[in-house]
Amino acid sequence: MKIDERHLIQLAAVVKTGGVTEGAALLGLAQPAVSRTLSMLEQRLGEPLFIKGRRPLQPTALGSSLAEYGLVMLAASRKATDLVESFRVGKSGVVRVGGTPFFMDALIAGLCAEFQTTHPDVRIEQSYGYFADLRAALKADQIDLAICPIDILDEGSGLEFQQILPGRNVIACRVTHPLLLKRKLQPAQLLDYPWVAPPPGSPLLADLRALLLSFGATEIKIRYSGGSLMGVINYLKAADALTVMPHSVVFAQRKDKSITALPINIPHPERALSILKRIDAPRSPAVDQFADFVRSGFETLRHLIKRHEESVVWGV
């Protein structure tokens, strides 16, 4: 005999609270509704669920056994509604975010941790990739968000993108680099030092090539390549090498006092760090909240950078 789950839950509520009235109140129902449910249940089962003529209500063996299962359902139901509630306000769910390695490592990872102090039940699944991969992953619904630098003219084509940081590269080196002592830095001097290449496939690598050629290099001498951000930084710390990095990434490392930027301006790439989303896809509130959080995080970063540059001659 199949029993309506709702009936079992009502039974459980009554057994748990010890009364029809209280049980109904627990479920937010009127007493007659629950009373009728119990009558119907007993009639259908052909077995009493409560010992008749006894108050406070006392369940029979069958009644209390069934009530246990009802209690399980009641608990599950409660949890489910809680889950929905937290999901609706973006407090639970999954955020799948992909991005370029340097930004992810230097900035987004920390932001994720920060985000989760207020959203502990949101799971973040991070992955690496460059624009083409990320766009494909977005369209295939493998990720919910992408964070990467995008050429201004790149067409969205079904993707929404918000710029969150203007493109700006700097030349990074360790804080003890001899070039930092020079009064006037000539671009040609940069070619005297070994260079470290950003990850293959990254826009930064193209930037580096263009930059070195503009400095008059006939060929590009790369001493080290293939490292992630941590690898590059650790290389830089141990040698007077140079590399190109996003300004924000170097800025994020300022606390370490191990690498910094040379006080020389290099051309802005026609690119801006952006958050990419699919326009059509329904995004969960958690994804939206995370995107907002990242955006505001970069907002404050931009202000930080600005204030920092106004107060000190940065990089010296």
Add this chain to the structure above:
Amino acid sequence: MKIDERHLIQLAAVVKTGGVTEGAALLGLAQPAVSRTLSMLEQRLGEPLFIKGRRPLQPTALGSSLAEYGLVMLAASRKATDLVESFRVGKSGVVRVGGTPFFMDALIAGLCAEFQTTHPDVRIEQSYGYFADLRAALKADQIDLAICPIDILDEGSGLEFQQILPGRNVIACRVTHPLLLKRKLQPAQLLDYPWVAPPPGSPLLADLRALLLSFGATEIKIRYSGGSLMGVINYLKAADALTVMPHSVVFAQRKDKSITALPINIPHPERALSILKRIDAPRSPAVDQFADFVRSGFETLRHLIKRHEESVVWGV
């Protein structure tokens, strides 16, 4: 937001089976019913539960999370229906049975064990008592069955009682008792030996008093009293004492070859071992089955006794 438990279960079925059609089949429903449920759920939640335009169906994060809770409910529901089913056929439940100590210990306890080889999920709660207590307990719905000797003229008064064994007492002693060697047993000889009294309050004790007086005793010399069946038997084993016991109880001990009955007839009490139930009270199938089992158990016991007496001169 409160979610209908039935909806969660349907969701779980679909997620579990990987398709609306299969999910509906799992629940014994038509496919459109489940399909509509899912549509309504998504509409009410404002969040998709499945990734659109993808077959086989793939749940979203929210969908699979909710499905987990649905699965819990589904499992509980299944178990509940199983429980009901087994309860209806008397394969589960509780049997509260009270009875007089000697019968319970000597006969009923073993029957309980035997009963549970076919009804392992029936819990038996046994208690001791004599007629007055048992009747009160029955009326107060503290026990479902009582098994005790009842005077033939005792009125049921709302109680149904079935006789399961005629009243018949014997005088019990150890198998090495000297009286067993006598050719002709004179009642007066019995008075030469010490007597053990059945539990206070028991009908047996009254029987014993009446018996001894009828033998011509001026006063009753009780050497030992207050023991349960095990106590009395162990006393008898260690001394040439005598006592009154129901015939069936002594018979049940025959395998031990430690106590037996004197070959002397004593008056039948106007009493028969009976099963008592309340007439009005709804009894669970398990109780009915147990009562039937006990009845048939005593039926075979009666036959056993009969055959035994026909084949051997019992007690010698």
Add this chain to the structure above:
DNA sequence: GATCTTCATAACAATCCGTTATATTATAGC
């Protein structure tokens, strides 16, 4: 691109649900 399976929608009847109003029943206090 044709076909086949699977899912979504529509329409309808029956049931069930929850409500308020009211009667009945059990317990407690005198």
Add this chain to the structure above:
DNA sequence: GCTATAATATAACGGATTGTTATGAAGATC
């Protein structure tokens, strides 16, 4: 034992929901 009180059962009703079958739309497969 009787009354007062609190709790439960019953009745009646509007509305929502459930299930059904029939049919249309959309992916997947070849």
